[in-house]
Amino acid sequence: MRLGFSRRVWLVARREAIERARSNAFKISTAVVVLAGPVLVVLSQVVPGLIEDDPVQLAFVGDIPPGTSSALAETAAAIDLEYELRTLDSADEAEEMLEEGEIDAILVDGKSLLFRNEASGEIVFALNEAVRAANLPAQIEALGLTLDDVAPLISPVPLDVKLLDPPDEEESLPAVVALLVIVVMFGAIVLYGQWVLLGVIEEKTSRVAEVIFGAVRPTELMTGKVAGNLGLALVQMGMGAVSGGIALVLLGSSVDVPSLAFSGGAVALVAAVMGVVLYAFAYAAAGATVSRPEDAASAAMPIMIVLMVGYLGSAAVVTSKPDSVIAVVLSLFPLSSPIAMPARAALGSPAWWEVAIAFVLLTASIIGMARLAGRIYTGAILRTGPRIGLLKAFRSSGE
Amino acid sequence: MLEIDRLRKRYGAVVALEDCSFVAESGRVVGFLGPNGAGKTTTMRSIFGLVNLDGGEVRWDGRAVEEEVRLRFGYMPEERGLYPRMKVRDQLGYFAELHGLTARDARESTDDWLERLGITDSGTSRLDELSHGNQQRVQLAAALVHNPDLLVLDEPFAGLDPMGVATLGDVVRREADRGKAVMFSSHQLDLVEDLVDDVVVIDGGRIVLSGVLADLRVASPHRFLQVAFAGVPPDFDDLARTAGMELIWQREGEARFRTSKDRDPVEFLTAFRKAGRVDQFRFEPPSLSDLFMEVVKR
Numbered sequence: 001m002r003l004g005f006s007r008r009v010w011l012v013a014r015r016e017a018i019e020r021a022r023s024n025a026f027k028i029s030t031a032v033v034v035l036a037g038p039v040l041v042v043l044s045q046v047v048p049g050l051i052e053d054d055p056v057q058l059a060f061v062g063d064i065p066p067g068t069s070s071a072l073a074e075t076a077a078a079i080d081l082e083y084e085l086r087t088l089d090s091a092d093e094a095e096e097m098l099e100e101g102e103i104d105a106i107l108v109d110g111k112s113l114l115f116r117n118e119a120s121g122e123i124v125f126a127l128n129e130a131v132r133a134a135n136l137p138a139q140i141e142a143l144g145l146t147l148d149d150v151a152p153l154i155s156p157v158p159l160d161v162k163l164l165d166p167p168d169e170e171e172s173l174p175a176v177v178a179l180l181v182i183v184v185m186f187g188a189i190v191l192y193g194q195w196v197l198l199g200v201i202e203e204k205t206s207r208v209a210e211v212i213f214g215a216v217r218p219t220e221l222m223t224g225k226v227a228g229n230l231g232l233a234l235v236q237m238g239m240g241a242v243s244g245g246i247a248l249v250l251l252g253s254s255v256d257v258p259s260l261a262f263s264g265g266a267v268a269l270v271a272a273v274m275g276v277v278l279y280a281f282a283y284a285a286a287g288a289t290v291s292r293p294e295d296a297a298s299a300a301m302p303i304m305i306v307l308m309v310g311y312l313g314s315a316a317v318v319t320s321k322p323d324s325v326i327a328v329v330l331s332l333f334p335l336s337s338p339i340a341m342p343a344r345a346a347l348g349s350p351a352w353w354e355v356a357i358a359f360v361l362l363t364a365s366i367i368g369m370a371r372l373a374g375r376i377y378t379g380a381i382l383r384t385g386p387r388i389g390l391l392k393a394f395r396s397s398g399e
Numbered sequence: 400m401l402e403i404d405r406l407r408k409r410y411g412a413v414v415a416l417e418d419c420s421f422v423a424e425s426g427r428v429v430g431f432l433g434p435n436g437a438g439k440t441t442t443m444r445s446i447f448g449l450v451n452l453d454g455g456e457v458r459w460d461g462r463a464v465e466e467e468v469r470l471r472f473g474y475m476p477e478e479r480g481l482y483p484r485m486k487v488r489d490q491l492g493y494f495a496e497l498h499g500l501t502a503r504d505a506r507e508s509t510d511d512w513l514e515r516l517g518i519t520d521s522g523t524s525r526l527d528e529l530s531h532g533n534q535q536r537v538q539l540a541a542a543l544v545h546n547p548d549l550l551v552l553d554e555p556f557a558g559l560d561p562m563g564v565a566t567l568g569d570v571v572r573r574e575a576d577r578g579k580a581v582m583f584s585s586h587q588l589d590l591v592e593d594l595v596d597d598v599v600v601i602d603g604g605r606i607v608l609s610g611v612l613a614d615l616r617v618a619s620p621h622r623f624l625q626v627a628f629a630g631v632p633p634d635f636d637d638l639a640r641t642a643g644m645e646l647i648w649q650r651e652g653e654a655r656f657r658t659s660k661d662r663d664p665v666e667f668l669t670a671f672r673k674a675g676r677v678d679q680f681r682f683e684p685p686s687l688s689d690l691f692m693e694v695v696k697r
Contacts, residue, residue, distance in 0.1 A: 003499055015493050019485055202482070211480035211541060214447050214469050215497040382449055396451075 008216050012224025017232045020195060029191060030236050037244030040184065044177045045251065055082035056123060057102065061094045062109040065134040072130035081122050110134070175319045178343040181268060182318070185275060185339040186311040192233040192276045193283040193303065197296055199225055200287030200377075209381050218378040222288075223370070226280045233276055267355055268342035274362045275338025278369055279303065285373035288380040289388045299387070310336030314343050322349035332358050334365035400424050401549055401580055406445055406455035408438075408604075415441045417604040419455070423549070423597075428575045429582040430595035430612070430687070434695055438604040439584040440477055443553050447474050459549065470498050473547035475538050477554045477584075481526050487537050488513070488522035491544045498545035505544070512540040516566065532563040539567060543574070550574055552583035556590060568594050592687040600694050607694040616684040620660050623689060625681040626671050627653040633674035642670045653679075657689075 003011075020026050060068070069085060076083055086103075088094045094106045098116050105123045106114040110131050113124060140150055203209045203221070212221060286299040310330060318327040322344045330340035331350060337358040344350045350358075372394075380393035401423040408416040416438050423429045433439050444450045446457050447469060457464045459471075474480075482490055488509055495505035513519045516536040521529055526537060535555070542550060552571070556564050571594060575581045585591045598615060600608040608615065624644060632652040639646040644656035644667070658667070664682035671677050685693065 003497075008497065011493070011496055015485075015489075018489075019482070023484070206483055207476050207478045207480040208482055209480070210444070210447070210449055210476050211474055211494065212497060213449060214472055214474055215494075215499075217466075 005220060008220045009224040009227060012216065012221055013228035013231065016199060016225050016228025020199070020229065020232050021235075026232070026236075030239060033236050033240040034243045036184075037240040037242070038247030040180055041244045041247040041251070044174075044180055055084045056120070057104045058083050058085045058123070058127075059094050059097070059103045059106045060085065060087045061089075061091050061106055064107065065110045065131065065138075067137070068107075068110060068130050068134040071133035072126060075126045075129040075133075079122060079126060081126055083126075107131070175347065178319045178322070178346040179315060181264075181346045182311065182314045182339055182343045185268070185272060185342055186307065188233070188237065188272050189275050189279045189307060189338065190304075192229055193279045193300070194296075195229045195233070196225055196280045197283040197287040197300055198293065199229065200284050200381075201290060201293050201296055201299075204288060204291055204381055204384070205293065207384075213382075218381055219374040222281075222284045222374060222377045226277065226284060229280060230273070230277055234273070237272065264342065264345040264348075267345040270359060271338045271342045271362075274359065274366060278334065278338065278362065278366050279307070281366070281369045281373035285376040285380075285390070285393075288377040289390065289393055291384045291387075295387060302390075306335050307339075310339045314340040318343045319347075322347040328354070332361060334358075334361045337362055400460060401446070401582070402456075402458040402461075403442065403446075404456045404458060406442065406457070407453045408441055408445070408450060409453055414604045416445075416452075416455075419601065419604060419606055421599045421606055421609045423580045423582045425548070425580045426575055426578050427580065427596040428571060428594055429580075429597045429599055430591050431582055431584040431599050431601070432586075432588065432687075432691055433584070433601035437601045437695075439601060440553055441604075442601065443474070443476075443551050443582075443584065446549075446551055447472065470545070471548045473542035473545065473550045475542040475550075475552040475555055477557075479534070479538050481534070481538060481541060483527040484525050486523055486525055487518070487529070490526065491537070491540055494541050495544040498547075500545055508544050508546065509540075512544055515570065516540055532559055535559060535563065536566065539570065543570075548579055550579055550581045550583075552581070554585060555583050556585055556587055564590060588688040588691055589686070595687075598687065598690070600691060602695045608690065612687065615690055616686075619685045619690065619693075621657050621685055621689070621693070622660050622662065622664075623647070623681075623683050623685055624656040624658060624664070624667055625653070625679070625683075626656075626677060627679040628671075628675040629678040630676050638670065638674055642667055 058072075064087075072083075072085065075081075088097075088106075091106075091108065094103070095114070097103045098106055098114060101116070104115070105120065105127070107127055108114060113119075113127055115123075136154065137147055140147055200222070203212075209218075209221065216224075282303050283300060286303060287296070290296065290299045310333075313326065313330050313336065317324060318330060318340050321327055327340065327344060327349075330336045331344045332341075332354065341350065341355060341358045345355065376390055376393045379396040380388045383393075383396070403419060403421050403423075406416045406419040408414075419438060419442055421429075431439055431442070441450055445452055446464065448464070448466075459468050462468065464472075485493075491509040491512065492502070492505045495508050496502060500508060510519070510522075513522050516539065518529075518533050518536050518540075521533055521537070526534060529537065535558070539552070539555060542552065550571070555567055555571070559567065568591075571581055571583065575596070583591075592612075595612055598608065598610065598612045599606060629652075632654075635646055635649045635654045638644075638654075639656055642656075643662075644658045647655040647657055649655075656667075667682070668677070668680055671680065
């Protein structure tokens with residue numbers, strides 16, 4: 001009795017997953033993924049801190065007017081300048097430290113400001129203001145006035161600052177996290193695509209396909225192969241996610257997990273699954289056109305080129321300008337959206353409907369790709385010998 | 400009964416099959432013979448729908464072969480078709496299940512075939528860890544594990560040692576005796592002569608000879624003489640001329656001749672005894688190899 005479609009696909013998928021899970025390549029890649037989880041978590045926590053500017057190092061030397069340091073605190077706060085201040089006894093020592101880059105600027109006797117090879121406008125402005133403010137009481141006194149007399153003149157009237165386009169309340173993850181997301185998505189699609197590619201070539205090289213086609217249709221074999229590898233890929237990604245989650249918990253309360261990470265994580269998961277499936281079908285078709293494992297790389301070349309465009313485009317544009325036209329296009333176009341959309345989501349950029357459009361387009365593309373790949377696969381899998389052109393394979397399946 | 404009916408296939412300018420027709424009956428073993436490139440593999444692949452035919456039809460019990468029917472066929476391709484890195488037992492169970500057996504039946508059938516082919520110990524090994532001969536046994540088991548009604552084996556004996564040939568030959572014979580139609584291709588004509596009931600010879604995509612082997616031999620207009628001399632042999636060319644025979648080959652005092660069916664063997668024996676001391680003498684209808692050489696002219 002002939003089995004039903006789903007039973008046949010299930011048998012193929014089960015064999016695929018079990019045999020793949022037994023391979024050394026799978027064990028090694030799983031170890032890498034499990035280690036990568038915590039590494040990515042640590043990176044996403046540590047790297048933003050490394051990228052942030054260090055506070056400016058300032059030093060006072062000699063006769064500094066009293067009140068300068070408190071005035072500096074006010075001006076620096078006003079222009080959002082972070083600094084650390086120290087007072088040094090010896091001008092020589094201070095210059096030496098400046099020379100070695102330990103400090104960025106020295107205020108000498110409240111009169112001159114010394115830099116190494118470039119003056120910072122921010123620092124000049126802040127210290128100018130601070131010194132002026134510190135000297136003000138003495139100058140007022142010299143004029144025979146009291147501070148109270150001139151207070152109305154010198155007290156600043158704070159401006160009312162307003163934003164025309166205030167950012168979302170939701171906190172966004174730093175760009176480096178988006179970059180990590182891009183790397184992970186790209187890596188997942190390539191890794192799991194390679195599994196399918198090599199699996200298809202193995203069946204063609206070993207002629208197993210010929211024996212199996214007595215019982216299973218080519219498209220069923222291909223679909224089962226994609227399904228089996230996807231199942232195993234989910235297990236492996238899950239293991240990476242769990243190890244990453246454990247790392248996150250172990251890093252403790254210092255880590256703030258924004259709510260965005262969860263919604264972004266959901267977008268990433270769906271995009272990963274759909275991206276892997278979409279490209280797995282493409283890899284299956286490519287694998288069917290060659291007869292030797294050595295030709296795997298050249299068979300996959302067209303796919304790799306398309307993937308690289310999405311990958312490099314996302315890395316270059318989405319991380320820095322997630323709302324630019326290019327970023328939006330990359331995140332909606334199905335061949336790049338599995339990489340670009342999760343990256344935009346990590347930055348809190350896309351509206352919910354943009355995500356929905358991307359996923360609808362991806363779903364349609366998966367169906368289209370499955371059909372296209374099915375035809376190429378059917379036309380090519382039984383033709384051994386030199387590599388078969390995609391177009392020829394596509395046409396010959398219709399014979 | 401398998402009917403191959405007027406199959407036609409061209410690859411560009413090359414004719415692979417041209418009106419290729421023959422039958423393989425249940426309970427019989429068909430030797431499918433032909434030189435390299437004659438169309439044997441293309442014909443066998445056609446039975447499994449692996450070739451887009453230009454014309455003709457493959458039928459089983461009078462009906463065109465479709466997916467459902469093909470599940471009752473077993474195929475052993477020439478270039479083999481097993482997963483190199485998969486364990487033998489898992490592999491056979493998988494093929495059985497794909498052909499519709501339940502998991503339990505698949506396991507039982509797998510173990511049964513491993514035992515019958517004497518490779519039970521290899522069940523937990525990966526295929527690529529086995530010797531060539533044992534890999535071939537596994538390949539045969541893969542074709543048999545779902546208990547098919549038709550067995551199609553492409554060069555099953557290639558590269559096997561005599562023990563392997565005996566084991567596989569025995570299995571093939573038994574399956575036919577159990578009522579299955581068995582068809583296999585081979586180049587080793589001497590080896591398969593005792594195994595086949597029927598013979599189909601293909602050359603250049605056309606069937607040039609087919610029928611029951613015993614009938615074909617008897618019906619041949621030719622008879623063959625084989626003689627060996629002790630001591631100094633006579634000049635075989637002279638002997639052939641004077642006695643009215645055709646010399647097929649000679650070596651080290653032994654020779655094979657062809658003559659007409661109507662001639663009296665005693666006449667030749669007398670001539671041989673005049674020429675020297677006869678050590679061996681045979682007068683026989685053509686062997687499978689002789690029949691083959693007669694129809695395949697190169």
